[in-house]
Amino acid sequence: MLRAAFPPLAATLVLGAFAAGPAMGETDIRLYKIVTVKDEIIVGLTPAETARLGGEDAGAIAVGLSAPGGLTLWRFAVRKNAAGGLEYAPVHRVALLPHESLRVEPYKAALPVIAPQP
Secondary structure (H helix, E strand, O other), X not given: OHHHHHHHHHHHXXXXXXXXXXXXXXXXXXXXXXXXXXXXXXXXXXXXXXXXXXXXXXXXXXXXXXXXXXEEEEEEEEEEOOOOOEEEEEEEXXXXXXXXXXXXXXXXXXXXXXXXXX
8 A cells, every 4th residue: 555655645746846946946046048139148136136126027137227337147157066967056247238139038947056155
């Protein structure tokens, strides 16, 4: 009887693992793709930065860009972790300036996302 109950329980645990969290990385970092005519980069907002901008959508970044001096965010890129797996990690801070050809899109990472260290 225990063997018959185990497979549905295992399937529930596996499905629950994929449904939890904002991305597979289980962090509160919100990722966005910044697209220009020259290139595109992935940037992230910490919960504190999200609160300061007043929203979690791409429109909040657009509002932040319209402020004097633009907006400074973390740039994220794929790297290998100590175990050899891939993950999104913060690389450095980048400044975004408003431009008519700049587009902001929400980005859902298929890899774990590492939060920047203060």
